[in-house]
Amino acid sequence: MHYCSSPGNSMFCRNFMRPGIIQASLKTQKKIIAGNTKVARNVNMEKLRSGYLFPEISMREAQHIEKYPDAKLISLGIGDTTEPLPDIIASSMANYARSLSTADGYRGYGAEQGNKALRKAIAETFYRDVQIKETEVFVSDGSQCDITRLQLLFGSNVSIAVQDPTFPAYVDSSVIIGQAGDFEGKSRMYGNIEYMKCVPQTSLFPDLTITARSDIIFFCSPNNPTGHAATRQQLEQLVTFAKVNGSIIIFDSAYAAYITDDSPRSIFEIPGAREVAIEVSSFSKFAGFTGIRLGWTVVPEELSFSDGFPVINDFNRIVCTCFNGASSIAQAGGLACLSPEGFAAVCSITDYYKENAKILRNTFDSLGLKVYGGKNAPYLWVHFPGSKSWDVFTEILERTHIITVPGSGFGPGGEEFMRISAFGHRESILEAARRLENLYS
Numbered sequence: 001m002h003y004c005s006s007p008g009n010s011m012f013c014r015n016f017m018r019p020g021i022i023q024a025s026l027k028t029q030k031k032i033i034a035g036n037t038k039v040a041r042n043v044n045m046e047k048l049r050s051g052y053l054f055p056e057i058s059m060r061e062a063q064h065i066e067k068y069p070d071a072k073l074i075s076l077g078i079g080d081t082t083e084p085l086p087d088i089i090a091s092s093m094a095n096y097a098r099s100l101s102t103a104d105g106y107r108g109y110g111a112e113q114g115n116k117a118l119r120k121a122i123a124e125t126f127y128r129d130v131q132i133k134e135t136e137v138f139v140s141d142g143s144q145c146d147i148t149r150l151q152l153l154f155g156s157n158v159s160i161a162v163q164d165p166t167f168p169a170y171v172d173s174s175v176i177i178g179q180a181g182d183f184e185g186k187s188r189m190y191g192n193i194e195y196m197k198c199v200p201q202t203s204l205f206p207d208l209t210i211t212a213r214s215d216i217i218f219f220c221s222p223n224n225p226t227g228h229a230a231t232r233q234q235l236e237q238l239v240t241f242a243k244v245n246g247s248i249i250i251f252d253s254a255y256a257a258y259i260t261d262d263s264p265r266s267i268f269e270i271p272g273a274r275e276v277a278i279e280v281s282s283f284s285k286f287a288g289f290t291g292i293r294l295g296w297t298v299v300p301e302e303l304s305f306s307d308g309f310p311v312i313n314d315f316n317r318i319v320c321t322c323f324n325g326a327s328s329i330a331q332a333g334g335l336a337c338l339s340p341e342g343f344a345a346v347c348s349i350t351d352y353y354k355e356n357a358k359i360l361r362n363t364f365d366s367l368g369l370k371v372y373g374g375k376n377a378p379y380l381w382v383h384f385p386g387s388k389s390w391d392v393f394t395e396i397l398e399r400t401h402i403i404t405v406p407g408s409g410f411g412p413g414g415e416e417f418m419r420i421s422a423f424g425h426r427e428s429i430l431e432a433a434r435r436l437e438n439l440y441s
Ligand SMILES: Cc1ncc(COP(=O)(O)O)c(C=O)c1O
Pocket: 079, 141, 142, 143, 144, 145, 167, 220, 224, 252, 254, 281, 282, 283, 284, 290, 294, 295
């Protein structure tokens, strides 16, 4: 028997030899065969609908490569950065790493909240005009990780609202922590989550007059996937809505570096936001740090729970307990990004992706397809009226060998839309534009 490879040695085999407990052992054996352990699966994990969107796309991509091994696949899908890091930034990390091999340069744990100089540089670079203190900035290993830490901070008894469509991590982390009800197949929504429709008819912003109150409002601007950066007036409405309802906004500004017009880059540009908002942000798309892992979260001192307790104190506790600070090497890279030379180098790369977005936008425009986004974000949101977005995904993949992302993966409001990423080498973007022209012209 498999479990008795060393007879009489394992607990299972010893018990199996004693007649009095044979029956119990058989039951145990049955359970072991069914699942190896006696640990019940987390019911919240069971609730999660299917694979997370991007692993699902990766799986389909792998199947496609197997089917067409010679095809030149182009990815306008997952939204990963492609251009090499500026030398000044890579060198700063390499130098820091090298110094760790010296007696003088070696450092162990850093402050859980992040390197003081980096917290200061983040406050001064991104929040100079809105008076965020460096002590309100917590350096992280990426905003996705902090989204989950914030869920842990608020716990399972709060209600949440999300834009529909939006980045799937808010809903999935909410389900995992136990805030959500069951998934309803027909509406394709979880119970106990307020889905705020952000469709072209509502200017890609929620109609707050019909939005129910929630404790926590996740709000992403520029939004992934629609590419819409909320205007100042829209964000003023959002802050007022949160104030009236006593809600907390978790504002995700991961794509703020792509804003080209005068839309706010931070929620803290809106008066009153300090009392109702937290901001999560990232070096990932701003500086090509998707693999290096670096982000930050701003929790203002004024933000408090209903009993008056400061949220920042609890967030600090979560950071100290569930995280031990971002990699010191990544933080050295982050500091280099915020030096004058590093900042200019990083901005030239975001400009490159913005140019890609313009090329793709012109392509879809010329094909007569309605396209949103791409001006303040590295994503285009293309409408395919009457079509199911997974069907469009399959058609584009089969006929052009281009990976896109079906809009429905971002919520029911994304059906009939495709998200097109502008991250890519220029020649791939131009080639993708040619293939799409051939397919749709
Ligand atoms: C809106 C949004 N927030 C957060 C993240 C995660 O960023 P990070 O790499 O910092 O975890 C992403 C990644 O694509 C994103 O699109």
